Amino acid sequence: MEPVRILGLDPGLRHTGWGIIEIKGNCLSHVAHGVVDTPSDLELAQRLTHLYKGLSEIISAYTPDEAAVEETFVNKNPTSTLKLGMARGVVLLAPSALRVSVFEYSANKVKKSVVGVGHADKEQVLMMVKMLLPVLNSTIMRADAADALAVAICHSHHRQIHSLTRALKAGQL
Amino acid sequence: MEPVRILGLDPGLRHTGWGIIEIKGNCLSHVAHGVVDTPSDLELAQRLTHLYKGLSEIISAYTPDEAAVEETFVNKNPTSTLKLGMARGVVLLAPSALRVSVFEYSANKVKKSVVGVGHADKEQVLMMVKMLLPVLNSTIMRADAADALAVAICHSHHRQIHSLTRALKAGQL
Numbered sequence: 001m002e003p004v005r006i007l008g009l010d011p012g013l014r015h016t017g018w019g020i021i022e023i024k025g026n027c028l029s030h031v032a033h034g035v036v037d038t039p040s041d042l043e044l045a046q047r048l049t050h051l052y053k054g055l056s057e058i059i060s061a062y063t064p065d066e067a068a069v070e071e072t073f074v075n076k077n078p079t080s081t082l083k084l085g086m087a088r089g090v091v092l093l094a095p096s097a098l099r100v101s102v103f104e105y106s107a108n109k110v111k112k113s114v115v116g117v118g119h120a121d122k123e124q125v126l127m128m129v130k131m132l133l134p135v136l137n138s139t140i141m142r143a144d145a146a147d148a149l150a151v152a153i154c155h156s157h158h159r160q161i162h163s164l165t166r167a168l169k170a171g172q173l
Numbered sequence: 174m175e176p177v178r179i180l181g182l183d184p185g186l187r188h189t190g191w192g193i194i195e196i197k198g199n200c201l202s203h204v205a206h207g208v209v210d211t212p213s214d215l216e217l218a219q220r221l222t223h224l225y226k227g228l229s230e231i232i233s234a235y236t237p238d239e240a241a242v243e244e245t246f247v248n249k250n251p252t253s254t255l256k257l258g259m260a261r262g263v264v265l266l267a268p269s270a271l272r273v274s275v276f277e278y279s280a281n282k283v284k285k286s287v288v289g290v291g292h293a294d295k296e297q298v299l300m301m302v303k304m305l306l307p308v309l310n311s312t313i314m315r316a317d318a319a320d321a322l323a324v325a326i327c328h329s330h331h332r333q334i335h336s337l338t339r340a341l342k343a344g345q346l
Contacts, residue, residue, distance in 0.1 A: 089261070
């Protein structure tokens, strides 16, 4: 069975976490992770460009087969929601423009997949990600990157359902 | 004096209006306009890709020197605001990724520039755009494209102030 690479993404205008995992049969393994930070002294359009180019480079370097993005929390503050929306638009675009299929998961679904409950805190997610992808135990990992790896893990749990649904829709089953 | 080409953009996930004008001394002229419509049956990431590729093609074809984008109206409905934000992120990114400087103007500023008052309706904007860029009198123009041309006209009025401010900041004056 060919290994499948998943790119997980946790969007934010300041910090977008990313993480790549590989699935081979029932085994998950860590490939890489990091955070794209956008310099806050740049103008908005330039920050979005910085984010887009950063993600495009990561996608070109690691050639993931599929991407999974955490659904954005809709804030009560409309200005924050608008900013999050802009970052999210660019984060969805980057893989899609390079022909990588994008899947979306709510934060609750991601937490349930990784920690077992929907209302886990950042620390629990970080700890579980490190346990599920053991190579990382010793490395220092930022919460944004851990969240991105958690989205990738969540997608690895759900992707079989997705492929079945698509095959059903296409009349192949 | 070299003519300067301005791309005006009115962002929306369904319909993004665009318009190109040329400034030569004190004269404005119409170059082109249109609307990028994204098919609503596509998934979100694919719609954003459609929008991004459409705008990138327009920018490559008409090589504008500067771009101007209407600031997004922050909706009371957070889900709509998030969608607008995503489209807006892609609309700001497209020129910036191709090294075209992007400027932003509030809807009020745009209307004041074109109609003279901040609370003009769509019909008034459309009528004034057709008057200011007379070649268009006879063509059928969608409101989104007229709004985009209005942003470009607004930028043509403000760009001298922008260049002065930048020169001052750079210590050239």
